[in-house]
Every structure is written in C-alpha cells, then in structure tokens.
Amino acid sequence: MSGSEGRISEVGKIAEHEDAAHEKRNWVRLTFDCNDHCVFCLDAHTHNGEMRDRGEVKAQILDGRRKGATRLILSGGEPTIHPNFVDFVRLGRLAGYSKIQTVTNGRLFKYAPFITRAIDEGLSEITFSIHGPNSKVHDALVGTKGAFEEELQGLKNALADGRVIVNIDVVINRANVRHLPEMLRMYTEMGVKEFDLLQVVPFGRAFTDGRDTLFYDLGEARPYLQEALAYSKRPDVHIWMNRFPPQHLEGYEHLIQDPYKLEDEVRGRKEEFARLLDGGEWLDCREPQRCKYCYLQRLCDTLEGVLDTVDSIDETDGAAFSVVRVDTEWESKQPQVFGGDPASLRKKRPAGVAPDPAPEPSEAAPEKPEKGKRRTLPVIPAGPMRAAPPKSLGDVEQHAEVLWVKAPDLTRARQALERFPHVRRVELELDDVAGVAADLDGRKVERVVVRHAEQAAELLSRDEGFEVALDLIRANEAWLLSLQSAPSRLVLRQPSYERLTEAAEHDLDLRPFFEKLVKDIPVEGVPACISGRPPRARPRTLDTAMMSVDGRVEIFRFARRYLREHYRTKSLRCGECAHDAQCDGLHINFVRAHGYAVMEPVARSAAAAE
Known part of the structure; x- marks a missing residue:
C-alpha cells in the first residue's frame, strides 16, 4: 500500500473531521x-x-x-x-x-x-x-x-x-x-x-x-x-x-488545519479587513517581525498582491494583469455574512505610529515595488494608505487583453461576454462545451478548459486553433496514458478542491502517472520534481470573483477564492530543490490528502545537466 493509500484508508475519521470543520x-x-x-x-x-x-x-x-x-x-x-x-x-x-x-x-x-x-x-x-x-x-x-x-x-x-x-x-x-x-x-x-x-x-x-x-x-x-x-x-x-505551519506536519498531513477554518479567522477580524479594503488602513499586526510567525502570512501576502493588481488599473504605465476572470455563477453562491468580533474594532494602529522596523535592512520596503514583483515588508506607512475607489467594468475592460469566463454552458458565457464588448480574445471554462468554436460572435476563442477526457478528445478532433486544457483527474488517466504522442493543442492542469475528501477521490497518483505519460504535453500547477517538466505559468489575472458587485475587493469573496485556488504549500525539504524559487508547491488539500512525500527535491547539479 502506498503512503497516499494509507492516508486515505483513514477516510472515515478524516471525513468526520471535515464535516465538523465545515459546520x-x-x-x-x-x-x-x-x-x-x-x-x-x-x-x-x-x-x-x-x-x-x-x-x-x-x-x-x-x-x-x-x-x-x-x-x-x-x-x-x-x-x-x-x-x-x-x-x-x-x-x-x-x-x-x-x-x-x-x-x-x-x-x-x-x-x-x-x-x-x-x-x-x-x-x-x-x-x-x-x-x-x-x-x-x-x-x-x-x-x-x-x-x-x-x-x-x-x-x-x-x-x-x-x-x-x-x-x-x-x-x-x-x-x-x-x-x-x-x-x-x-x-x-x-x-x-x-x-x-x-x-x-x-x-x-x-x-x-x-x-x-x-x-x-x-x-x-x-x-x-x-x-x-x-x-x-x-x-x-x-x-x-x-x-x-503546515510544512511542519509532514508525516501527519491529515492533521493540517482544514483551510475552511480560515474563514472563521477572517470573520473574527472582518472589521479590520473592512478598514483595509474600504479605508486603506492595514491590519495593525502587519509587520515583518510578526508575520514570520503568523499562519495568515500567505493569505495577507496574496491579498496584498491582489490589491496591487487592482490598483494597477489606475497606473499610467499599464495594468499588472492581462487576463480578467469572470465566474457567471459565483455571486449566487455567496452565503450571507454574519458574526464578527467587536474586539476587531479596537485593534487599530494608533495614528502616526509606524510598525516595528524590519530586523534586517534587506527587509525594508522600496519606495515603489517593481511591477510584477512582490513587495517586501514592512508595507505599512505611518499614516493611512490611500483607499482604492471601486473599479467599474469599464475600468477593468480597458486593460483586459483576454477574458476568461467560467460558466455552465455557452449561453451563460455569452451573457458574461456582453458586459465586456471590447475584449476580443476569450478563454472558456465550461461544464457543457456544446457549440464551442474558435470564432465566438466575432471574438477569438484561445483556450477551452474541460473536466472530462471525452470533451477534450472531441474538441481536439476538430480543426480549431484553440488550446484545450484538461483536468488531471483519475477518470481521465486511462485516456491520457493511451496517447502515443502529444496532441499539439493539449495542456494538462492540476485542479484544486475545497475539501480533502474531494481531492482524495479525484486526484491522480501523480508521480507514477507522469512516469508513464508521453513527454512534451505542457502541464500547469504540478511541480517540476513530479512532472519531469517545468510547469507552465499562467498570465497574471484579475479575478473578479474576489470583488463585490460594486467593484471593490471584498474579504470573504477573496478568502473563498484564496482557499479554493491560491492556498499552496511546499515541504521543508523543497528548500534544497533547484526549482524552489520558481515553484509554488501544491494546493493545501492535495497535500492533506496525499502528503508532502510526492515532492522530491531536484538536485541543482541534476537540473543543470538537463
């Protein structure tokens, strides 16, 4: 029995914990x-x-x-x-x-x-x-x-x-x-x-x-x-x-805190996050000496990156994104907000008081971060930051080169496209791909994301120019391993899941899978140490699912998207890997379901020889 199978054999106890965490x-x-x-x-x-x-x-x-x-x-x-x-x-x-x-x-x-x-x-x-x-x-x-x-x-x-x-x-x-x-x-x-x-x-x-x-x-x-x-x-x-810290639980990955519980942490500080997103005032704890000990550091770092992306809409030298993502069904799925902690209202940085200085000069923030690169902490000025005004669809559209639409079918996708009349290049992520063609009402379809191998095979059989991105799931394994050569328009992507049990049910055993798969098929979201090829990076994207209908980044929408897509982790051993600086690891629920052991650092000498 593999380590992955051994972990999943405890599925009864794990499912019990998961149901309790999602209560x-x-x-x-x-x-x-x-x-x-x-x-x-x-x-x-x-x-x-x-x-x-x-x-x-x-x-x-x-x-x-x-x-x-x-x-x-x-x-x-x-x-x-x-x-x-x-x-x-x-x-x-x-x-x-x-x-x-x-x-x-x-x-x-x-x-x-x-x-x-x-x-x-x-x-x-x-x-x-x-x-x-x-x-x-x-x-x-x-x-x-x-x-x-x-x-x-x-x-x-x-x-x-x-x-x-x-x-x-x-x-x-x-x-x-x-x-x-x-x-x-x-x-x-x-x-x-x-x-x-x-x-x-x-x-x-x-x-x-x-x-x-x-x-x-x-x-x-x-x-x-x-x-x-x-x-x-x-x-x-x-x-x-x-x-x-998840990386210190290697060997006990099933004990890593359910990411869903981070929503409780956000709810407990929702007033502080509201001051940040509506008034430009960062959390009073956002300091280098604190952040290195904090379980929320990655969430806050990601939020900062999202705010940088949104703020770039107003910059004269161009936006920091080229793709805008729209999910047609997202808003209808948002639960009502409740709770909060009145103590959160009392956690406020006193006016004129700067954060503790960084312990090392190298951690001081530059005057202006280079576009596309992370700011180093501290990021908080002594006074309040400028609050970004809401962004209209027009603000977003004028910078979008590509519109990525997630929808049940082409009809719903068309409704979303109507809101962005000037964006001529499209990526579609559809449950039902009926009617999809390279030309969509005068717009160029460049990529279609599908869940099932049957959909991918049908789209690849057509003489179309768009790329077909297929999810790496167990149900697709047999078809993928039957390929004798790499289809020119096929790319594989590793999906992520809200629950550990979903990851356990659908994820492939990645390492043996890639040992058998034909080479030269591009892969997204899988570390090079597993796939044997550098993962293909996606362009910088503005995800409107993180924003409220009035065009502001909203903390609960952001948190849900962060937990679903952006909460990734690596083994402590990955620090020895030649690809460490470029690698973001795997989604937290993949690791909770299958463990860190699948990640095996690539020696720098071996990488140089490739």
Whole structure:
C-alpha cells in the first residue's frame, strides 16, 4: 500500500473531521474581561473589564441562526464570568442551534451547580483551555496562582456529568512544548479524547510581552511534537492542529488545519479587513517581525498582491494583469455574512505610529515595488494608505487583453461576454462545451478548459486553433496514458478542491502517472520534481470573483477564492530543490490528502545537466 493509500484508508475519521470543520459556526464574544492573565492572550489589549450588552449579544446570536449557523460558540475574554452566560446558552437552544459550545478556562465550572445548570439549559460542548500538566507550568502561563487546580476540578465535573463533549485547547509555546506528550497521556487517561493544539501566534500579549519567551524553534521541538501527534493514530482520539505551519506536519498531513477554518479567522477580524479594503488602513499586526510567525502570512501576502493588481488599473504605465476572470455563477453562491468580533474594532494602529522596523535592512520596503514583483515588508506607512475607489467594468475592460469566463454552458458565457464588448480574445471554462468554436460572435476563442477526457478528445478532433486544457483527474488517466504522442493543442492542469475528501477521490497518483505519460504535453500547477517538466505559468489575472458587485475587493469573496485556488504549500525539504524559487508547491488539500512525500527535491547539479 502506498503512503497516499494509507492516508486515505483513514477516510472515515478524516471525513468526520471535515464535516465538523465545515459546520457553519457563529462565534459570539460575551466579555472584554478575563479572570486569568495569559501571557499569550490574543486580545489582552481589548480587555477593559466590560461585559457585552445583553441585547447586543442576543441580536448576534439570533442573526447567526437566521443566516444558517448551526453551531453557537460562546467565547471571550472569559465567557463564563458574564452574569447572563446561562441565559445565552438557553437562548441558543431556543433559537435552534444544534450545538452550543463554550471555550473557557473552566475555573467557574469547579462549582458543580453552575456547570449542571449550564448543561441543563443546552450547553453541549466545553473546550477547556489547559496549557500544562501541572500547576507550575499552567499557572505560570495563565498568570494566576491556583488556576490549574480550579480548572482541573471543572474538567472533572464536566467528565463526570457525561452529557457534554469535552475537549482541551493547548496553546503550544516554548514553556510547554516539551510537556505536550505528558499532557496528552495524562488527559486521555482522565477520559478526554479530543484536543485542539494551537500554535502560539504573534498577536496581543504574546507578541508585546512574550516574543522572547513564547516562540520556539519548531525543528528543535520536533521530537516532542511527533510523540504528541502519534496520539492521533488511536481510533478514539481526535487531534486538531490550529494555526500550525503546515510544512511542519509532514508525516501527519491529515492533521493540517482544514483551510475552511480560515474563514472563521477572517470573520473574527472582518472589521479590520473592512478598514483595509474600504479605508486603506492595514491590519495593525502587519509587520515583518510578526508575520514570520503568523499562519495568515500567505493569505495577507496574496491579498496584498491582489490589491496591487487592482490598483494597477489606475497606473499610467499599464495594468499588472492581462487576463480578467469572470465566474457567471459565483455571486449566487455567496452565503450571507454574519458574526464578527467587536474586539476587531479596537485593534487599530494608533495614528502616526509606524510598525516595528524590519530586523534586517534587506527587509525594508522600496519606495515603489517593481511591477510584477512582490513587495517586501514592512508595507505599512505611518499614516493611512490611500483607499482604492471601486473599479467599474469599464475600468477593468480597458486593460483586459483576454477574458476568461467560467460558466455552465455557452449561453451563460455569452451573457458574461456582453458586459465586456471590447475584449476580443476569450478563454472558456465550461461544464457543457456544446457549440464551442474558435470564432465566438466575432471574438477569438484561445483556450477551452474541460473536466472530462471525452470533451477534450472531441474538441481536439476538430480543426480549431484553440488550446484545450484538461483536468488531471483519475477518470481521465486511462485516456491520457493511451496517447502515443502529444496532441499539439493539449495542456494538462492540476485542479484544486475545497475539501480533502474531494481531492482524495479525484486526484491522480501523480508521480507514477507522469512516469508513464508521453513527454512534451505542457502541464500547469504540478511541480517540476513530479512532472519531469517545468510547469507552465499562467498570465497574471484579475479575478473578479474576489470583488463585490460594486467593484471593490471584498474579504470573504477573496478568502473563498484564496482557499479554493491560491492556498499552496511546499515541504521543508523543497528548500534544497533547484526549482524552489520558481515553484509554488501544491494546493493545501492535495497535500492533506496525499502528503508532502510526492515532492522530491531536484538536485541543482541534476537540473543543470538537463
């Protein structure tokens, strides 16, 4: 059995995790206060002792349910210190949430009547934040003497009740990473079977007070992490990795955080992203010394690149894109936006305060980035950036050389083309290719993207000039391997998927496939170390699916497209590869389904000899 097949054999457990991760959640903050003082607290600077207004919390709970959320998560600060905590649990049950969860330090649950009343009213899951195996480690991290014993009693009360799901959050940091295996052993023996292991991140007090004491070398900590992760192989133990760098989970790729959960992270900071996209004010954390520790760095880097692309519309020396992508069905699929964290409104860079300087002169940003190249951080001026005005279709069209239309069929594609009357070159990505020809109402069709080999064969059999791009999926493998020579107009592309289970179902076993495939067929989206040929790059594209109907980049549309297409990763071993600088790796869900092992670095000497 190959490593890929071995991973997918756990599909039942993986599918269970995936369904849970994709559940629609409504995170509701109850307080701006806490009875602990954790050194790694994400939003300690927003804690002012306030309890959120009862009516405000009620409105947020009901709004999320109306918009389809099925899991209510009551959080803080510390949620249980709100005087109406149990009332909010009851409201969630009456509103129709199927699951009501709280994330808590659990100290107040040492009082048996309190936890019993909360469970009686509908509390169905308790996540205890416990960060050590004993008082010495835990109390030092949470800044409260005696906290461990109180929390341990709360945990015992929850387990003894037996009606609630009980799990434990652990923020992994330099002070406790060596204790992680001991913690999992201790708490599994107590009866806890589910753990959320969260990587310490550079927000709040973790960075202001703990940057020199909390952050650790993942390579040095590998033996302790590997011993802890081995618990995930037990059929009755569930481990979730949160905010953990994917490349450090080689061998445990199925534990890489479901990318869908990044939407929760974006939702929790939606007010900050709105200030960026509507007012030009970057997130207060966007600094080189922080970003290198942050799980959101690639998302923010990609967002910056998208904003550069959009802003280039107004530049006199030409736009930074040649292709405009339009998805005719995208807008109708957008869910209603709900939730958000009022603390996000309080996370604002003080006026006139510049970000921390870059630690090395080489990281300083140039006055103006060279077109087509990434800006190096820091990218944030002391004052607010200029907010880009909305872009009309006319603004976009005057720079588009090619229009890429994704649609169910030619009829829907034509409707999209009508909005861009002056773009004469077209790429089509269609479910149904009936009626496609090189001439489309006076426009030149240059490329047609198809899913199935039968469609590709039929289009290639015609005397047309357009390129045919075919998805690399299992259903197409036999036809592709039957080719005796490379069709002149055929190109292969690696698709990406929203779910690991979709990738596991459809992806080819790429390495043996390319060992058998005829040479000279261009490939997109597959690293050279796998395909045996450099991947063909796509032109810079402005994806209108990332924009709202009024022409602004919108954070949730951007995040969904990022997760579907742009969230890619490489093995740590790839740093040794001759192609490393030009390679973007593979989509995160391919790696979650099949592992990093498929990537094998190409020696620089071997690449030079080719």
